[in-house]
Amino acid sequence: MSDIVRERPLVAPEAASLLAILRDGVPRTRAQLAELTGLARSTVSTRIDSLTASGLISPAGDAVSTGGRPPARIAFKPESRMIVAIDLGATHGVVAIADLAGTILDSESRRLAIADGPEPILDWALDTAKRLVAETGRPLADLVGVGIGVPGPVEHSTGMPINPPIMPGWDRFDIPAYVAASFAEVPVLVDNDVNLLALGEQATAWRDQSDLLFVKVATGIGAGIINGGRLQRGAQGSAGDLGHVRVPFTNETASHSAKDADLEALASGPAIARSLSAAGIPATTSEDVVALARSGNPDALQAIRQAGRDLGEVVATCVNLLNPSVVVIGGSISRVGEQLLAGVREVVYQRSTPLATQHVTITQSKAGETGGVLGAAIMVIQHVLDPETAHSTPVRR
Template structure:
C-alpha cells in the first residue's frame, strides 16, 4: 500500500480509535473531508476489519446512524510491569482485555540484559498466544525507577542497578519488531487512574505511598513529565533538621526517608516490631499496634507538608492517594488533608478532593496499555498497523 493511501486511511482510523469521532458525520467534521471521501475510506477500514459498526445508534435528524468503533480484536498490545521481585506480563486486546498473561520471578541483582531477554522471550510466547487477535501494535514496559522517557533509559540512583546505560527501547524493538515504550511505574499508575476514573477532570495529582513515595501529574488533561521525565519526584524533596534521617538515595531528610514504607518499617524495627516494607507495616497496623498507628499518622502529615506546596503550585482538582500504604485509609489521608487545608489558600482548596484510590494491583500494567494505545493512534504507529493489517487489494 502506498504511503499516501496509508495516510488517507489513518486520517479516518485515528479519530475513531481516540474517541474523537463515532459516526460518519463526526468524521466529516473532524477531518474536513466530504461525505463521499469519508465513505470510501471508511469502507476500506470496515472491509479490513479494523473498524466495526456497533449496535448503538446516534440520532441524526433522519434515520439513526450506526456508531463506529475500533475493532478491539483487530490487534493486541504487549505490556509488562517490572517490580522489585517479579515481572508481570500480558497480551491485551485494544479494549485492554487480557488475552493471556504470566508472571516471572527475578532479582534486581540479575544482569539487566538477562532480565530483558527473559521478558522478550515471554512476550514472544504471549504474542503467539494472542495471534488470533490480529497483529501486535507494540510493547510497553513499566519500571520501578526514574525513567528518561524520550531516551528510553533508566536514570539512577534507582532500585535497578546496572540499567542506567541500557537502551531498553532499542532492545525491545530489535527482539520484538514492534514500536516499544518504557515509562516510570508511577506515571503509568497516574495515566490509569486518570483514564479509568477521572477522565472528565483535567488536573489530577496521584500519590503512590508504598515502600517508596512518588507521584504523577496530569495537567490540562496530559501527563506532565518535565524536561527529563523527573517531574513528580516528591519522595526526594528534603526537610533538613538536626535529626534528618538518611534516605536510600544518599541524601538526608527526604520525604521517603520519613514517610515511605521502608522508613516506617525501620522505625518499627527500632522499637522491637519486625518489619521490612510497607506490607509489614500494614500487618502491624491491622494488629492494632499503637506504634504503627502513630507512625502512619505522622507519615500522612509529612506527605501533607509537601503536598500543600504541590497544591499551591499546580492547583489540582483532585488528589488521589494510592499504593500499599493507602490501605491505611483515613489514618494516612487525614494527615494529608490536615496539612493541605491548613497551609493552602481557600481558592486552591475550595473544590479540591483528596481521595483514596480503589485498590487495584495492576494499575501500572493497564496504564502501560493506555499509554501505548494513545501513542500509536496519535502518532505514525497506526499507519504501520494499517499497513500490516490491510491487504494490498483493499487499497
C-alpha cells in the first residue's frame, strides 16, 4: 500500500486565480489584470512577480500607449513545463508529452493487451515516456505530473483499479506507486479512460459546452460525464459505468436471449462479434466487426444498428437524467460510420423528453487517437493550475 504524501504546489494558491485569467493566451497589462480581479495594483504586482519567478508567465511586449511609456504586457507561458500523458485501452496504448496548454508535443502508440497485466504494460509506457522526455532535451525538473487512463473502474482517491472486468491482474494494483519509481517528484494521477476521453473531447471540439456526455463503445462500454463544466466522478470514482446497466426488452426492440441483459453483453464490440458468429459470420473481436462493416457486410451493419438501439435505451435515460447539450459516441465501434449513431438517435429521440432533446447534439467523437492522452494532460493541468486544486493535496505514492 502506498503512503499519502503532500506535494509542493506549482502555483501559490493566492496567485492561481490570476494565472487562470492569463491561461486563455491573451497578453494583458498589470492594470488590466487589476481591473479584472478587483485587486490592488500592488497585490497584482506581487503575484505577477511570483508567477514570473516560477517561469509560468513572461513579458509579452508593450501595449499601445495612451501617453507616456507604453505599459508592459504579461502572457502565460505553457511551454515552461511538460506533462507525461498515458492512455491505456484494452488493445492499445498511447504515450504523449504535452505542455500546460494541453498541446501534444510528441506521442507514440502501439497495440497491446491490457490482460497481460500491470507490470509489462506499465513498463512499456514508462520506458516510452522516459525516452520521449529525454528527446525533448529538457530537464526532468520541467515535468509537473503524470496522467494515466485505464479501461476500468478507478478509485480516484488512490488511483487503483477496483475489480476491473477486462483487466485481469490489475485489481487494486497501486499504479501511482509503481509509476513513482520512475517519476518520483511529481503527482501521479489515474482515472478511468472514458473520463479522460470526455475531457479530451470537450477540449477538442466543445469548449463552449459545459454539459457533455461521452460514451465509449469498444471492448467495453462506459461514459464520461461533464456537468456544469466539471468532470463528475461520483463518490468513489465509479460514475459512468454504463456497461453493467440492464437494457430493458420492449416491444419496439429486437428480442434478446433474456428479458433484459447488461448493455455490455449486447452492444460492445465482442458482443456484436458473438452475434455475428452465431449467425455464421466469422467474427471474434471489435476489429473484426469494424472490418466487416467497412467492407459493407449487411449483417454486420444491421448488428451495429441494433447495438446502437440497445445503447440508445440507456443513453435516453442519461439524457433525461443529466440533460447534456452534447452526447458524443466514441470508441472503435463508433468509427464504422453512421449505423451506430443512427440507432442511438432513433431511440433517444423516442424515449427522452422533448425538453431534454430540444437542443441536444448526438455526434461521433472528433478527438481521434490523441483524445485520451489529451484528457490525461488536462487532468494534470487542472490539478496543478486550477484555483480549486492549486494547493497541497493528498497524493498517492
